Amino acid sequence: MAALYGRAMIPKDICADCAVRDRALCGSLDDQELLALNAIGQRRQIARGQTVAWAGDEAVICGNLLTGVLKLVAATADGREQTVGLLYPADFFGQPYAGDVGFTLTALTEAELCVFPRAAFERVLEHHQRMERLLLQRIFESLNEARGRMLVLARKSAGEKLAGFLLDMAARAGASGCRASRDGPVTFDLPLTRGQIADVLGMTIETVSRQLTRMKQSGVIGLPGGRAITISDREALAARAEAA
Template identity: 40%
Template sequence: MSLHEVPNIAPRCGDCPIRHRAVCARCETDELAQLDAIKYYRSFEPGQTVVWAGDRMDFVASVVTGVATLTQTLEDGRTQMVGLLLPSDFVGRPGRPNAPYNVTATTDLLMCCFRKKPFEDLMGRTPHIAQRLLEMTLDELDAAREWMLLLGRKTAREKIASLLAIVARRDASLNLRTPSGRMAFDLALTREAMADYLGLTLETVSRQMSALRRDGVIELEGKRHVIVPDYDLLLDEAGDDADGGYLP
């Protein structure tokens, strides 16, 4: 049994870092206690698969810390990432037995899991959970549609800039800041994962990252730490000044 199968942190719901944003966000104290009673934690190492597309999946879960990806593939191996799961995001669908996508950890990942049946029962009794889940699903749908615009109509350079802007924005929101001016963050994705998200090849991703660096839109420390000197400039490069509404 690897160290990773036993989390070193197993927060009480009260001081859970995603308490205010996850599927449990709307719950009252008593509702929270019911969730607390059926929850359990699982952790994964980078590269580890959480579930395979098509496999039976008898739990649902929230990402507590770390990053995971949802991917879909064609038989000949072409791969498209269809979701990037960050802390507070929800995985799994009540009322469906099998996983529709591969779920893979890209960093150390801690998930707060609920066996599906008890969770569904609880959802039937507590509208606060169902309400929050609907809200989160509608947000995800908006994000997916935003991504359709990116995949269908943006240039490689715009795609990269959009991805960086989104990660910068979510990183800021996690630290309760407004995205603006100079920002810095770690990019938890390999060039290949970025390519899979953006519908590009990893070579094109690398070339466009170099180009954005040459043009002063970003700076790089090592391969994964990104510094954005001017967030507005990055947004310009992304092609839509509407910003995207990826997250509140």
């Protein structure tokens, strides 16, 4: 296990002040059941760019993402990379009942995790069928999302991919901090660099940049600077996400 962890903090009741208490898997547990999780869980602080688990290593942990954004990366033998998943707060990571880590898990931003030893977490699952069912539903959702993105990666043009991506990011940014989103211009910061966006969409950094410039010139979006994005014309952006 080549992963590096930050220092662990184990307060008496780590769930009490959990940022995702009601949205994460654990939300299915009552206060008493949470104690069992408390006993095996640890919080970990992860720096931007740091890798939590490497593909191929033994799968020793799983857990919930509390804050920040993580990416799951697949790579070819000769180094080509594809981001196959993005994780946001309250998302579960890791694979119970698995031998090896399937995909490298890396922090795109500074992040905070709630980590469980995999074996211990499996034992908890066995005694909390409700949580296991919730996990099953989540994995089904992840599977549907992955399959949907197969369509995007294989069949959509660069412009369509990027338009769809920006709408996704806007929706996610809007979910927390909804600023009068009724069709007025919306501005938010992307948590990804151009290169990271390219990795997600199966493109190159140059194509991402060129497509953004084109959208800006069309007045569909604005680029105030830094990682900021302004969606000026949501309708037009949605049209571009579906246009042939």
